[in-house]
Amino acid sequence: MAAPVSAPSSGAAPASVPIPQKPAAPVRPDFELAGPFIQGGVALGLAPSDALSLALDGRPVDIAADGRFLIGFGRDATASAELVARRADGSTIRRSLTVAPRAWRIENLNRLARQSRPSVEFERLRAPELAEINAARALVSDSQGWRQRFTWPATGRISGLFGSQRIYRGEPGAYHSGVDVARVTGTPFFAPADGVVILATNRPFTLEGYLLMIDHGMGLNSAFLHLSRIDVKPGDVVRQGQALGAIGATGRATGPHLHWSMKWRDERIDPLLLAGPMPQAAD
Ligand SMILES: [Zn+2]
Known part of the structure; x- marks a missing residue:
């Protein structure tokens, strides 16, 4: 039997209307990433919704209040990078990225x-x-x-x-x-x-x-x-x-x-x- 979880935040529902129950799973269980991952480029992403912190190759990356973040790859970035999100219980969500090389002049x-x-x-x-x-x-x-x-x-x-x-x-x-x-x-x-x-x-x-x-x-x-x-x-x-x-x-x-x-x-x-x-x- 599912216990009622957090009510919708609208807060203005009349008492006579039953409040639909929401699943307890995180809204976004994994990263959502929009590339391209390429030398000299930046990419936008959405962190897993229960992520407390985020790091790219071991260096902290800020997460905005809405879960969005930005990462960048320098001119001489190596071919692979790793994003790691950390949850409150200490567990991690990892995503390996392949960074495309450029043909510099x-x-x-x-x-x-x-x-x-x-x-x-x-x-x-x-x-x-x-x-x-x-x-x-x-x-x-x-x-x-x-x-x-x-x-x-x-x-x-x-x-x-x-x-x-x-x-x-x-x-x-x-x-x-x-x-x-x-x-x-x-x-x-x-x-x-x-x-x-x-x-x-x-x-x-x-x-x-x-x-x-x-x-x-x-x-x-x-x-x-x-x-x-x-x-x-x-x-x-x-x-x-x-x-x-x-x-x-x-x-x-x-x-x-x-x-x-x-x-x-x-x-x-x-x-x-x-x-x-x-x-x-x-x-
Ligand atoms: Zn110049």
């Missing part, structure tokens, strides 16, 4: 990388810049932008791909950390998703130039580099599609473009996978 050059020894002046400027960037990355917001389908902050010719890399006589250089959209200086750009401004530099940084960083919640954030103008300030809540400033060529840039990079925690994410194919340019 690798350029082998028969010359040495330009050896530019950082100057004393560079080092003097760089230390406080890195401190500001790291302080921004440590900020946590409750933005819900991570749930949205991202849009391109600017349309135009893609002049640099995430993950591309040059190898100088066998010595790999740093891979490109974002996607570049070539547009003239002064072209406005827009928030790709809801977020909170965590950094809007008051001066051009040596490498990034004028730099804007937006937190989308759940450890996911966007950075926009080489800007000519920033129209928002730290702490501002921005909505998807809102104008944020203008494209430029400040910092270390060979020409005007918008460099858009994304991170999920320490993992570098390819914005192109979130924004999808580039729509036709509006100009």
Whole structure:
């Protein structure tokens, strides 16, 4: 004989109406996952409804109040990953994920990388810049932008791909950390998703130039580099599609473009996978 369990939460049912009995089993006994699981990508999921905590390869992952969560896979993520949900009684629910590899654009050059020894002046400027960037990355917001389908902050010719890399006589250089959209200086750009401004530099940084960083919640954030103008300030809540400033060529840039990079925690994410194919340019 089944004992009555928790009543529906509506609470407004007249006393004469019998309250239907609900099964005691969890609403969601296992993970529900929407891929793709791919290097440089993010995936949304729903945790088992009785999960107390969640970890990806041993590192904790936050679960939203509605059970949803976000995981990401860096540019060089290994071919397999494991999600583990832990229940109140200590038991676990495990899910193995296969992470698809990408074919990164690798350029082998028969010359040495330009050896530019950082100057004393560079080092003097760089230390406080890195401190500001790291302080921004440590900020946590409750933005819900991570749930949205991202849009391109600017349309135009893609002049640099995430993950591309040059190898100088066998010595790999740093891979490109974002996607570049070539547009003239002064072209406005827009928030790709809801977020909170965590950094809007008051001066051009040596490498990034004028730099804007937006937190989308759940450890996911966007950075926009080489800007000519920033129209928002730290702490501002921005909505998807809102104008944020203008494209430029400040910092270390060979020409005007918008460099858009994304991170999920320490993992570098390819914005192109979130924004999808580039729509036709509006100009
Ligand atoms: Zn770039």
